[in-house]
Amino acid sequence: MLEPVNVTLESLNLMTLTPMLIPIIGALLILVIDLFKSDLHKSLYVMLSILFLFMDFAVLANTSGVVAQNGTLMGVFNVMHIDGLALLSQFIIVIASMLFIPLALTSNSFHEFSYPEFFALFLFMISGFQFMVATDNLILVFVGLETSSLALYTLIAMHNRDKSFEAAVKYFTMGALAAGFYSFGAMIFYALTGSVEINQIAAVLSANGYADIAYLLVGVVFMLAAFGFKLSLVPFHTWAPDVYEGASAPMAGFMSIVPKIAAFVVAMRIFEFLVHSGIVWLEVILYIFVVVTMTAANIWALVQNDVKRMLAYSSISHAGFVMAAILIGTTQANSALFLYWVLFTFTNLGSFSMLWISRQKHIPIYQASDHSYNKFAGLIKTAPVAATIMALFMLSLAGIPPFALFWGKFYMIASAVTGGYTILALIMALNSAIAGYYYLKLIVYMFMKEPVQGADLYVFTNNASLSLRTIVGVAVMGTIFAFVAVNPLLEFITAFVYNSGY
Amino acid sequence: MEIGLNHYLVLSTILFAIGLVGVMRRKNLLMLFFATEILLNAVNIAFAAISHYYGDLTGQMFAFFVIAIAASEVAVGLGLLIVWHKRHNNIDLDQMSTMRG
Numbered sequence: 001m002l003e004p005v006n007v008t009l010e011s012l013n014l015m016t017l018t019p020m021l022i023p024i025i026g027a028l029l030i031l032v033i034d035l036f037k038s039d040l041h042k043s044l045y046v047m048l049s050i051l052f053l054f055m056d057f058a059v060l061a062n063t064s065g066v067v068a069q070n071g072t073l074m075g076v077f078n079v080m081h082i083d084g085l086a087l088l089s090q091f092i093i094v095i096a097s098m099l100f101i102p103l104a105l106t107s108n109s110f111h112e113f114s115y116p117e118f119f120a121l122f123l124f125m126i127s128g129f130q131f132m133v134a135t136d137n138l139i140l141v142f143v144g145l146e147t148s149s150l151a152l153y154t155l156i157a158m159h160n161r162d163k164s165f166e167a168a169v170k171y172f173t174m175g176a177l178a179a180g181f182y183s184f185g186a187m188i189f190y191a192l193t194g195s196v197e198i199n200q201i202a203a204v205l206s207a208n209g210y211a212d213i214a215y216l217l218v219g220v221v222f223m224l225a226a227f228g229f230k231l232s233l234v235p236f237h238t239w240a241p242d243v244y245e246g247a248s249a250p251m252a253g254f255m256s257i258v259p260k261i262a263a264f265v266v267a268m269r270i271f272e273f274l275v276h277s278g279i280v281w282l283e284v285i286l287y288i289f290v291v292v293t294m295t296a297a298n299i300w301a302l303v304q305n306d307v308k309r310m311l312a313y314s315s316i317s318h319a320g321f322v323m324a325a326i327l328i329g330t331t332q333a334n335s336a337l338f339l340y341w342v343l344f345t346f347t348n349l350g351s352f353s354m355l356w357i358s359r360q361k362h363i364p365i366y367q368a369s370d371h372s373y374n375k376f377a378g379l380i381k382t383a384p385v386a387a388t389i390m391a392l393f394m395l396s397l398a399g400i401p402p403f404a405l406f407w408g409k410f411y412m413i414a415s416a417v418t419g420g421y422t423i424l425a426l427i428m429a430l431n432s433a434i435a436g437y438y439y440l441k442l443i444v445y446m447f448m449k450e451p452v453q454g455a456d457l458y459v460f461t462n463n464a465s466l467s468l469r470t471i472v473g474v475a476v477m478g479t480i481f482a483f484v485a486v487n488p489l490l491e492f493i494t495a496f497v498y499n500s501g502y
Numbered sequence: 503m504e505i506g507l508n509h510y511l512v513l514s515t516i517l518f519a520i521g522l523v524g525v526m527r528r529k530n531l532l533m534l535f536f537a538t539e540i541l542l543n544a545v546n547i548a549f550a551a552i553s554h555y556y557g558d559l560t561g562q563m564f565a566f567f568v569i570a571i572a573a574s575e576v577a578v579g580l581g582l583l584i585v586w587h588k589r590h591n592n593i594d595l596d597q598m599s600t601m602r603g
Contacts, residue, residue, distance in 0.1 A: 139564050146571045150578045157582055162589065166598045169582050173534060173595075176575055177525050180541035183568055184518060187548045191511070194556045196564060 013075030015066075016082050019059050019090060020127045020134070026052030027123035034116040045119040046104050046467075052123060053098045056130075060090050064496075072500065078197075079137045084496030086134040088338050089265045093129050096257050096345050097122070099474065103250035103356055105467040110248070112158035125151035129262040136198040138186045141266055145182070145230070148259065149175045156247045167246025174239040178229035185222030188215060202273040210277055217281060223270055224285065230263040232316045233323065234293045241304075244312035245369070249359060252308065253352025256315040257345050264337065268326055272502055275329045286327045287424070293320025294431045301438045307371040308355060310438055311348075314397060317435060318344060321409070324416060324424060333415040334502045335494040340408035342489065343396075343482055347404050350475030351393040354386065357464045357472070366452045375459065376442060378451030386460040387446045389476060396479045398439040399432045404482035411490065510551030517544035531586070531593040535579050542572040 029052075030045055064087045067073055073082040101122065104113045112118050128148030132141055153175065157168035190196055192212055193204035210216060228236035244252040274282050294317050301313035325337035355371050367375050379387035396403035409432055416425035517540055524537025546565040553561025587593055 139560075139567050142564075142571065143567055146575065150574060153578055153582065157585065163600060165582065165586055165589070166600060169531070169586060169598060172579055172582060173525070173538075176535075176538040176579070177522075177541070179571065179575065180518070180521065180525075180538060180545070183542060183545040183564075186564070187514075187545050187552070190549065190561055190564070191552045194552075194558055196560050 012077075013073065013080070015063065016073050016075030016080035016134070019056055019063065020130045022056045022059060023052055023123040023127040023130070027120040027127075030116050030120045030123070038116075040116070042113045043105060045116050046101055049101050049119050049123060050098055053094050053101070053126070056126075057091070057094045057098070060087060060094065063087065064091075068495075068499070079140055080134055081136045082134050083500035084498075085265050085268065085500050085502060088493060088496050089133040089261050090130050092261050092338070092341060092345065093126060093133070093258050096254070096261075096349070097126050099345075099349055099471060100250055100254045102467040102471055103353060105465055106356070106359075106463050107465045108359070108361065108463050111160040112155070112248070115158065118155065118158055121151045121155055124148075125155070126258075129258060132262045133265040136269055138189070138196040138198070142179075142182060142186065144262075145266075146179060148262070149179075152251075152255070152259065156243065156251055159246075159248045159251070161246075163246040164248070165246075167243040170239050170246075171243045174229055174236075178226045178236075181222045181229070182226035185219050185226060188219030188222065192216060192219065198269050198273075206273075206277065210279060213279065213281075216274075217285075220271075220274060220282060220285070224289065227263050227267045227270075228289070231260055231267070231319050231323065233289050233320060234296045234316070237293070237297065237316050240316055241300075241309045241312040244315075245306065245308050249308070249352045249356035252312070253348055253356075256311075256348050256352070257341070260319055261341050264322065264326070264341070267323075268334065268337075268502060271326050272329055272334075275327065283327065286323075290320055290324045290327055290424070291427055293317065293323065294427065295434075298431055298434045298438075301435070304438070305372055306369045307373060307376065307442060308369075310442070311351060311355075314435065314438070315348065317431065318397075321412065321428060321431070324421075324428060325412065327424070328416055328419040328421055330415060330419050331494065331498050331502065333412070333419060335490060335497045336408070336411040336415045338493045338497065339486070339490050340405070340412055343404040343408045343478075343486075346475050346478030346482070347393055347396040350472060350479060351390070351397065353468060353472050353475060354390050354393065357386070357468055358459050359463050360459060364455070366455070373442065373445050374452055375455075376445050377449040377455075379446040379460075382451055382455070382457050383460040389472060391443045391446060392476060392479060394439040394442055398436040400436075402480075402483045404479045407482055407486045507551055507555045511548055514544045514548035514551070517547065520544075529595045531583050531595055534595065535576060535583070538579075539572055539576065542568055542575075 026048060030048055063082060067082060067084065067087060074080065125148045128144045128151065132144030132148065135141060153168050153172045156171060157165055186196065189201050192215055193201045195201055195204060225236060232240040247255065275286065297313045297317035297320060301310050301317065304310040304313060322337050322340055325333040363370060396405045399406045399409040413425045413428050416428060521537050521541030521544055524540060525534060528534045528537055546568050549561040549565040553559060583593055590597065
């Protein structure tokens with residue numbers, strides 16, 4: 001006779017689940033509304049999504065107050081694990097999503113936004129990312145990762161062009177491979193320690209003094225490959241440029257920010273204790289990944305003919321740059337990672353929104369692809385405001401002071417120096433210099449070249465609705481006035497990162 | 503001979519390697535999906551075996567989640583495959599190369 005299991009509601013601590021449940025409820029509501037009344041305008045769904053994300057944000061802010069007082073919150077049989085890292089990354093995820101979803105309100109109509117399912121999937125994806133960062137259980141990380149990835153493949157395919165299907169299939173194949181690697185890595189950790197919770201794994205491994213180092217390294221390599229796919233680290237980056245080119249500009253911008261911060265947080269949880277364990281091999285492996293990703297992606301970006309592909313390689317290189325924080329592993333470096341990512345969010349939001357504004361229904365003859373450099377030639381003469389704004393984002397990406405990303409790069413390199421990685425800091429600085437070249441190439445095209453004969457003069461106005469302009473405005477403000485916010489932001493981030501013990 | 507944990511782990515590793523080679527080499531999209539299924543199910547065998555070895559149910563739980571995820575992955579993958587087949591009348595991975603650079 002089995003004993004009945006008694007679970008009190010208090011022990012579940014459902015408060016830890018609320019932030020993820022809100023977007024799920026929102027998504028279901030959108031589906032139900034569509035069931036009763038179809039053919040509603042997309043602005044309703046956009047507003048509903050923003051509303052639910054805002055509620056999500058409010059609950060997160062409330063939870064962060066509790067966490068700041070009482071420390072890490074555990075709930076639902078200790079599967080949910082809400083600490084400073086989880087909260088910070090969820091803030092970034094929710095805010096970035098709130099800024100990206102209004103890009104659906106374009107002047108031209110696009111196929112995917114006429115389906116309410118688009119917005120439902122978008123909200124399901126957000127909750128997947130939130131689950132991924134708010135746990136240290138490898139099972140829930142896997143479920144969150146796959147929920148969000150599967151939704152993301154579908155969102156990319158919904159753009160309904162040949163290239164976007166190709167992009168979705170390529171991303172899907174790579175994602176399936178990454179899922180296999182992840183589960184194999186998790187299996188090795190489970191075999192070594194008998195647990196799937198990262199805390200437990202760390203405790204057991206340090207108790208037996210990292211005895212099975214060979215097996216551990218195999219597990220680490222598999223995990224690194226899995227997250228390498230998600231973070232687009234070289235050599236697992238092959239999908240990234242194609243997927244960025246095939247996906248619509250808002251989705252591409254979204255992909256360069258939100259999935260990566262979620263993957264960074266999980267990578268931080270898994271690799272941080274291994275880096276601190278003092279095993280030289282792990283450090284060497286990570287070091288090689290970081291340096292190769294930064295440098296190789298920069299060199300590939302130099303030879304691109306399409307601005308969107310260039311931005312894809314640039315975001316691979318930025319991911320490598322930020323991965324250095326996990327290698328360095330100090331509180332200062334981890335705080336710099338979050339600061340960098342907040343500033344990167346605004347800059348990349350702006351540059352991809354500008355590409356989205358200039359989206360054409362049909363590609364003119366003089367352009368080899370959707371966003372080839374030719375399209376931007378002589379933009380200062382035809383659309384001076386657009387050219388100036390685009391140049392601003394490029395300068396920020398290149399890390400020119402006083403624009404946003406300069407501060408991110410500054411703190412990251414400073415943390416490398418104080419962490420004792422002088423050579424790494426040097427490589428990072430050199431890479432920023434190389435990267436400057438291809439961002440300036442676009443600026444040269446816009447400011448120095450003559451416009452192509454017979455170019456479409458209205459390309460920067462015909463897709464620009466009020467909401468797109470607003471988002472670009474927000475991004476411009478964030479990029480220019482970052483220097484005001486950097487210090488309070490860094491203090492806020494450092495407090496949270498320090499509290500959660502990283 | 504007694505079949506022990508190591509036998510299961512070796513079996514799982516071999517199956518995983520087969521799946522991995524399949525993902526790398528197969529050009530037919532459907533075959534590639536099969537290969538990813540082999541990849542995930544290879545891990546399931548290992549999880550079940552380790553779970554039995556430790557006398558701990560977590561591994562079997564993980565295996566169930568992997569099964570569920572593999573199923574949903576196939577659902578999405580087949581959806582993409584059907585759309586691609588409708589548009590191009592083939593499911594050959596080599597035909598998917600309109601983007602280069």
